[in-house]
Amino acid sequence: MxxxxxxxxxxxxxxxxxxxxxxxxxxxxxxxxxxxxxxxxxxxxxxxxxxxxxxxxxxxxxxxxxxxxxxxxxxxxxxxxxxxxxxxxxxxxxxxxxxxxxxxxxxxxxxxxxxxxxAYPTDAAEAVFFGPDTYRFAQVIERHLERHAGTVRRAVDIGCGSGAGALLIGQACPAAEVVALDINRQALRLTGVNAALAGLENVVPAYSNLLQDVEGDFDLIVANPPYMLDPQQRAYRHGGGRLGAGLSLKIVDAALNRLAPGGTLLLYTGVAMVNGRDPFLQALQQRLSSLPCAWRYRELDPDVFGEELLKPVYSEVERIAAVALTLHA
Structure with a gap:
């Protein structure tokens, strides 16, 4: 790096x-x-x-x-x-x-x-998305920082996109180092622009796949990863895995090894629900049940991007829900 x-x-x-x-x-x-x-x-x-x-x-x-x-x-x-x-x-x-x-x-x-x-429409492979998910993600971060801003000395936004999550943390925690990570060069460019516009010199854009080549632990890890099933596999949109949760699970796995004692992971994502089941929650239960951590999982919006259900890749999906995971090390 x-x-x-x-x-x-x-x-x-x-x-x-x-x-x-x-x-x-x-x-x-x-x-x-x-x-x-x-x-x-x-x-x-x-x-x-x-x-x-x-x-x-x-x-x-x-x-x-x-x-x-x-x-x-x-x-x-x-x-x-x-x-x-x-x-x-x-x-x-x-x-x-x-x-x-x-x-x-x-x-x-x-x-x-x-x-x-x-710009709309976000068709390009390196498009940087900003929309309703960004605002819901912001609410998750702001709610946490209302009580815990004083405990954050080092934070990271994985898959930062426009940098919205990192900017909110940098704004609320001016003494903290905030690293904004992405593999999308355009995302890093716009994050740098947005940080400079906000006057936030504590926000550092960094090229990284998850936390690769980034050293140290973090008091706060946040992420709003892509979670859709995108046949074009555009980086800002495609979540990978069978139902789009692949990247979200990788972020959980990476964060578990990099949270400082008492640190927190805030993950905002979407879940494709099948036959009344939440496959992402089931995967989390398998990963976390035996680990010494406390976590909370909640559904923020039961039905987002309903138009996606018309696509063949979602033929078995009942709905797509917006969810938030809060995990404390």
Missing amino acids: TTSEGLAGLPTFDAPGDKGPSNADQALVELGRYLSSAGYQHVAITPLSHAHNNQRSGNGTARDLRDIFGWSRPFRREMVTPFEFELMQSAEILTAHGELWRSRVRWSTLGTLLCAHS
């Missing part, structure tokens, strides 16, 4: 062949600052609801910055100011769309944070 000096003096751990933060990254931070100063706010919703909104009459092209950066709608050059267009050009996020333009980056708000992530 190699280090380089990142945005705002932030050290980042780079993937092989990575050249580190660029001028475009800094321009993207400046764009985020501009949007924040303009009072920009947007809540990221499910892809299906997003599609419904964009298909409504009059929503074919953007009318304001929220349409451009929240709804990923194409826009006419004259709709934005020369300064705004120059910022987008410098950030290298513009794509020609016939005679129109589109941004390859979206911006969504999470509390006081503004987070850059991939």
